[in-house]
Amino acid sequence: MQPDQTLDEILTLAAAHFKVPREKLSPDDDFFKTLGINSLQALDLLTRLENHFHIELPDYELQGVSDFRTLASRIQARL
């Protein structure tokens, strides 16, 4: 899977699950702020992404990560 497609699928999944219009999400957005989520909901998002991409992504890999683009790069590294 190409990096752009990974990023697009993350944005689409996040928009659908947290009920935010897809067009309001940008790759460099802080997903905590844009989605209005706390760390528990971020873990929920992580689990959904793991299930969607069939990968395992330890939560410490997300330490300090808050934008979709970096999140996508972490996932891309496991595909």
Added chain:
Amino acid sequence: MRTGQTISWAQQDGIIELALHREPCNEIGSSTLDELEQFADALGSLEHDSHALIIHSGQKAGFCAGADLRELHQRSQAVEKDAALRGVREFLERIHRVMNRIDASPLTTIAAVHGVVFGGGFELALVCDLMIADKMARFCFPELRLGLVPGFGGIPRLKRDLGNAVVRDLLLTGRSFNAAKAQQVGLVSQVVAEGEALRVARSTAAQLGKFDRDTSAAAKKFVKPIPYEELRHEIDIFCELFSRPAVASGLKKFVESTDAQPYLP
């Protein structure tokens, strides 16, 4: 049916259901412990007419986020260091008695889990014979982040069920893993769709009712020994670690976090 402030239990058709329902995610503090002890006391009579016990959560966030760290911090701050340590040891001995009682039950026990299954919540699930997990369940022993080890019997019970390499991975990295991984390593017997764990647990419990109860109890006793000596040792290690300043500062940091639920590392 018995309804408490933090847990409830009911018995029907030979199946006992213990529901956790404390906001926000069933943190285990003194109130939950009091009621778990009441449940453990009632279990003897409930067992006569039952063949299975299901433990589940009514909270959307998950099964259980573990010990009530805010209460632990507040209580530790309110008294001298030695008294705080005595309080911790007493709490651990009480929760171990409850866990050991459920572990030793002749019933077949099932944890139906979803969402957060962290720390003491994970340890409660590990007491059960079978674990049925919603695909959104997430398991973790975050205690090392606070300078501690699991204290509710998690290490000996995880060692009982899994290979040591998986135990080390969970314990030493403090990372969480999902239901698919939990099933892959042999921790979870079934992974089901979102919101289906309790229904499947009930279906499984109904199936267990077709078997002779004494045979099931004998099989369980044979394959699931309780590691009492290691459980005692775990309490000692926890208390030894708890007395260090690093733990007090870790708890303070957790309690003062601006995130209402600071679950990320």
